[in-house]
Amino acid sequence: xxxxxxxxxxxxxxxxxxxxxxxxxxxxxxxxxxxxxxxxxxxxxxxxxxxxxxxxxxxxxxxxxxxxxxxxxxxxxxxxxxxxxxxxxxxxxxxxxxxxxxxxxxxxxxxxxxxxxxxxxxxxxxxxxxxxxxxxxxxxxxxxxxxxxxxxxxxxxxxxxxxxxxxxxxxxxxxxxxxxxxxxxxxxxxxxxxxxxxxxxxxxxxxxxxxx
Amino acid sequence: xxxxxxxxxxxxxxxxxxxxxxxxxxxxxxxxxxxxxxxxxxxxxxxxxxxxxxxxxxxxxxxxxxxxxxxxxxxxxxxxxxxxxxxxxxxxxxxxxxxxxxxxxxxxxxxxxxxxxxxxxxxxxxxxxxxxxxxxxxxxxxxxxxxxxxxxxxxxxxxxxxxxxxxxxxxxxxxxxxxxxxxxxxxxxxxxxxxxxxxxxxxxxxxxxxxx
DNA sequence: GACGTTACTGTACCATAGGTAAAGCTCGTC
DNA sequence: GACGAGCTTTACCTATGGTACAGTAACGTC
Numbered sequence: 001x002x003x004x005x006x007x008x009x010x011x012x013x014x015x016x017x018x019x020x021x022x023x024x025x026x027x028x029x030x031x032x033x034x035x036x037x038x039x040x041x042x043x044x045x046x047x048x049x050x051x052x053x054x055x056x057x058x059x060x061x062x063x064x065x066x067x068x069x070x071x072x073x074x075x076x077x078x079x080x081x082x083x084x085x086x087x088x089x090x091x092x093x094x095x096x097x098x099x100x101x102x103x104x105x106x107x108x109x110x111x112x113x114x115x116x117x118x119x120x121x122x123x124x125x126x127x128x129x130x131x132x133x134x135x136x137x138x139x140x141x142x143x144x145x146x147x148x149x150x151x152x153x154x155x156x157x158x159x160x161x162x163x164x165x166x167x168x169x170x171x172x173x174x175x176x177x178x179x180x181x182x183x184x185x186x187x188x189x190x191x192x193x194x195x196x197x198x199x200x201x202x203x204x205x206x207x208x209x210x211x212x
Numbered sequence: 213x214x215x216x217x218x219x220x221x222x223x224x225x226x227x228x229x230x231x232x233x234x235x236x237x238x239x240x241x242x243x244x245x246x247x248x249x250x251x252x253x254x255x256x257x258x259x260x261x262x263x264x265x266x267x268x269x270x271x272x273x274x275x276x277x278x279x280x281x282x283x284x285x286x287x288x289x290x291x292x293x294x295x296x297x298x299x300x301x302x303x304x305x306x307x308x309x310x311x312x313x314x315x316x317x318x319x320x321x322x323x324x325x326x327x328x329x330x331x332x333x334x335x336x337x338x339x340x341x342x343x344x345x346x347x348x349x350x351x352x353x354x355x356x357x358x359x360x361x362x363x364x365x366x367x368x369x370x371x372x373x374x375x376x377x378x379x380x381x382x383x384x385x386x387x388x389x390x391x392x393x394x395x396x397x398x399x400x401x402x403x404x405x406x407x408x409x410x411x412x413x414x415x416x417x418x419x420x421x422x423x424x
Numbered sequence: 425g426a427c428g429t430t431a432c433t434g435t436a437c438c439a440t441a442g443g444t445a446a447a448g449c450t451c452g453t454c
Numbered sequence: 455g456a457c458g459a460g461c462t463t464t465a466c467c468t469a470t471g472g473t474a475c476a477g478t479a480a481c482g483t484c
Binding site: 001031033035036120121122125127128129138140142145167170171173174176178180182184185188190194198200201205 | 230243244245247248307329332333334336337338339340341347350353354355376379382383385386388389390392393394396397399400402406409410412416417420421
Binding site: 017048049052055056077 | 459460461462463464
């Protein structure tokens with residue numbers, strides 16, 4: 001998917017310059033947005049020159065793409081891990097899901113400050129500044145959440161047929177929707193508790209919907 | 213709250229230049245974000261010069277503030293109207309609320325294209341570019357939604373005591389959260405149906421929570 | 425009809441940021 | 455010792471936000 005960069009062993013001095021650029025960029029983008037993060041600021045922070053930046057990234061769009069790709073991978077790993085842990089503790093699909101949601105809410109609540117926002121959402125609102133690949137990566141990531149949750153809900157429905165018909169796609173999207181919205185809200189009100197509380201409300205909704 | 217501009221009758225030629233600037237700016241900001249919207253582009257579209265822009269707005273931050281103030285007023289009027297219409301049809305607080313949510317979902321679904329996004333969220337994700345007034349306006353607007361909905365829920369709770377305790381503040385915030393998140397999602401997937409479907413899910417949640 | 429105000433235009437200019445082009449240097453590996 | 459990765463140095467171009475200020479046409483007021 002990305003360059004062959006990671007396969008070959010990186011050589012030579014300051015092997016991690018690219019990674020340090022990405023780390024600093026991520027931190028600054030989450031704190032103040034992509035546009036407000038200047039290339040000059042990044043290279044100064046990392047201790048290289050502007051030309052050095054353009055050696056690693058074709059342009060600022062390329063930096064955005066790299067940030068987003070890294071974010072998507074991490075996010076997937078985090079969810080995989082979460083559901084694996086929840087399923088280890090539970091055979092029942094509904095119960096396992098509720099446990100995963102609780103774990104997730106606790107993770108969100110434990111984040112140091114108000115989590116400043118999801119890279120995806122940050123880029124999404126400025127995606128006209130970027131090329132199509134950014135938008136497609138974003139869409140693909142959101143869809144993978146939908147697929148993941150819908151599959152869980154299919155198993156839950158099999159075990160706990162709901163009393164009334166449920167829009168499973170929408171229910172799956174609700175999780176992503178509440179997260180993205182919760183980040184916006186948390187940012188607007190400078191209140192980090194909003195996101196975890198919304199996740200717990202979603203958990204209540206799932207519980208009510210599939211209650212035996 | 214804002215300038216004394218609207219009280220005095222506007223005089224002279226092209227009385228509506230400022231409004232036309234705001235209209236075009238709103239359209240462009242929703243379509244491609246605030247930073248991607250250039251002042252030159254706005255003045256060209258409206259048929260004035262750059263100096264003319266800075267006559268009306270101190271700087272770009274001032275434009276953002278004016279856009280946000282206008283947006284907040286319209287949003288409040290829209291909600292007032294919606295609830296008034298729903299309450300006219302219903303005496304019961306729960307029923308009226310459910311009707312209002314359905315009306316709202318229908319309104320969102322009827323929007324021409326994917327609604328490109330809420331001005332507030334758009335600015336929220338770039339609010340480090342602006343001064344504190346932008347952030348405060350945003351927070352105040354979100355809080356007004358919370359107050360409005362919490363008050364409705366208080367009346368509903370009185371009529372329909374829920375089986376288990378409910379976090380009314382979080383439930384009130386859920387509406388804003390789903391709207392902001394739904395706009396992000398709709399934009400990411402280019403699917404205008406996501407937001408109305410989320411609103412209808414929220415409606416189901418409220419119904420389940422307070423069912424007799 | 426003079427006068428002041430509003431709503432601009434015109435000109436000139438500055439700083440910052442993204443971006444390009446190309447030559448050179450330096451360290452580690454083969 | 456050659457080669458290439460990972461930069462540095464220098465120079466320069468463009469777009470955009472923003473400032474400063476002088477001038478001017480239309481209009482309302484007295």
